[in-house]
Amino acid sequence: MIRGSVDANFLFTLAELNRLLRAYADREAARFGITRAQWAVLVKVERSEGMKQTELAELMEMQPITLTRLIDKLCEQGWIERRSDATDRRVNRLYVRKAGRQLLGRMSGLRSELTATALEGITPAEAHRLLAQLEQVKENVRNANQNTTGDQIRKEQHYG
Known part of the structure; x- marks a missing residue:
């Protein structure tokens, strides 16, 4: 859920x-x-x-x-x-x-x-954790963008 x-x-x-x-x-x-x-x-x-x-x-x-x-x-x-x-x-x-x-x-x-x-209402510790998590999300997306190949795109077009 x-x-x-x-x-x-x-x-x-x-x-x-x-x-x-x-x-x-x-x-x-x-x-x-x-x-x-x-x-x-x-x-x-x-x-x-x-x-x-x-x-x-x-x-x-x-x-x-x-x-x-x-x-x-x-x-x-x-x-x-x-x-x-x-x-x-x-x-x-x-x-x-x-x-x-x-x-x-x-x-x-x-x-x-x-x-x-x-960041009002968010503690400094929570803000640091949030920033670290957003950096991880950014890195995940950057890696996904770099790993996208023509084969994956063609596969999406074929199945999508």
């Missing part, structure tokens, strides 16, 4: 949680004049300055055109800049500008604020 309940609700609950968290983070980030997606790009660039746009797109699992639009907006705001690669003029490398660092400084408590709200 419990298994059936998990089967019926697990994926929908995760999807709904993801949607709600994205909406909440977007609303709160807007207080700083930035979107959640732009914030994520800005943080990634800060953590790996000098990264190529193509590397960032891969890291963030985004289509290059989608990332380019986000970077364009961040550049327009003066938060990041593109610099040409010294050895390959086709390559842009990304760097956080002073204004971007200042924005991230002002936003430094927002991640903790969002997390605290989401």
Whole structure:
């Protein structure tokens, strides 16, 4: 009975949680004049300055055109800049500008604020256990994605 309940609700609950968290983070980030997606790009660039746009797109699992639009907006705001690669003029490398660092400084408590709200009523020990369990779920799904072969897909089409 419990298994059936998990089967019926697990994926929908995760999807709904993801949607709600994205909406909440977007609303709160807007207080700083930035979107959640732009914030994520800005943080990634800060953590790996000098990264190529193509590397960032891969890291963030985004289509290059989608990332380019986000970077364009961040550049327009003066938060990041593109610099040409010294050895390959086709390559842009990304760097956080002073204004971007200042924005991230002002936003430094927002991640903790969002997390605290989401985990209200959950003890620190429970939160650590939840995070470990979610990491295990993520690893399970990552492994399943990597193990999917053309034969399995054809088998599904044949029997499905």
